[in-house]
Amino acid sequence: MNLLNPNKDTFTLRQTMQRSDFECYHYLNPVPPVVDFHEHEFYEVFFFLSGDVNYIIEGRTYQLRPGDILLTDNRDIHKPDIRPGKPYERFVIWIDPDFLARANTLGTDLTRCFTDASEKKYKRIRPDSGELTHLRGICEKMLRSRDDDAFGSGTLAHVYLIEFLVYLNRAYFATPESIRKDVTENEKVNEVVAYINDNLAEDLTLDRLAEACYVSKSHLGHQFKTYTGLTLYQFIIKKRVTVARNMIREGAPVMDACMQCGFNDYSNFLKAFKREFGRSPKEFSNRA
Structure with a gap:
């Protein structure tokens, strides 16, 4: 979190990653941060938990519900429109494209949800309650491992990221077409x-x-x-x-x-x- 200006969102302040393969964060802002249009050199998973937020990606505006997940790649220009009145909470995962390329050698293309979303010009996943609970649990384990100094914690964090991406892809391809009604375009x-x-x-x-x-x-x-x-x-x-x-x-x-x-x-x-x-x-x- 930015200590000098707590209302300035990290998405805007940083466009590069500090860690080599991925970063995972949990944010909670009682006061909406100021966010400009931006883009990243990595893949981003935006896991919305609470707030009053519309999210603009390449000219489409997504009206978000708690539990919605947005996928952006390293070409997308995007910006959340955050209105006051509710705490703004989310998980954010940034993933280096080179890491994903290496991970894909395990036998599964973990970028499929990102590439398919770009081809279809629709960037949202709306998991069902079971998927939502599972994905949130993996995020929490990933964060604990990231901050733990115990033996193998860094390896575990990578394992949890791979697990998260597997279930993220499953949730993406199970998302019904009916949720497209929550888009202004x-x-x-x-x-x-x-x-x-x-x-x-x-x-x-x-x-x-x-x-x-x-x-x-x-x-x-x-x-x-x-x-x-x-x-x-x-x-x-x-x-x-x-x-x-x-x-x-x-x-x-x-x-x-x-x-x-x-x-x-x-x-x-x-x-x-x-x-x-x-x-x-x-x-x-x-x-x-």
Whole structure:
């Protein structure tokens, strides 16, 4: 928890992980924290326990119930909208993609729920009461092991994470389609977001997007901000630097990431990257 500013959410303050493979936290805020739109270089499991919260992910707003779980990957731009009046409580698990790749060699693709959620553009799991109790219990064991100095505690924490991911996938694929009614979305905005994600290297002007998605410029600009919480320009820049960061993390040369993500001018790329992540692409490349 941030001691200097207890109302500033850790999601916003940190976009990198301190532990090598994963981090697991339990948060309880009597006063809603201030959270900006953000993205991470890891997979995130957001396990909602209490509060009055809507969660915006890539233009879709999820009305959360206690027990809902949200899945975001390292491309998703997201933000919780937290209203006062109820304690805001949740588990948050951050998982390094490289760890998941190694874990998948055990014989099961533990990223299936994340990849399927991204393909279907629907990021929520609503476990039944039995699944919910089980998943919460695993989170609590994971936290106890993380904080324990006893022999093998670190190994146990990893074992509990693997167990959690197995049952998370089971809960995801058992979630009924009927829960989609608790989402606020706009078909045209979804179409524009998908077009941006698929065409980052292109000239994504308002004129180009309006023409490609068959919508008026004025209507597109207004509706996009209403549903995503960001202007078109803000969303495109965030998305471009996010994908560039992921490419650099995976070993791509900085200039390749710059050009393939639609930055035709390196100086503009450098400024946008440093503004978003607090360091230059070269520094990030050296760290990766």
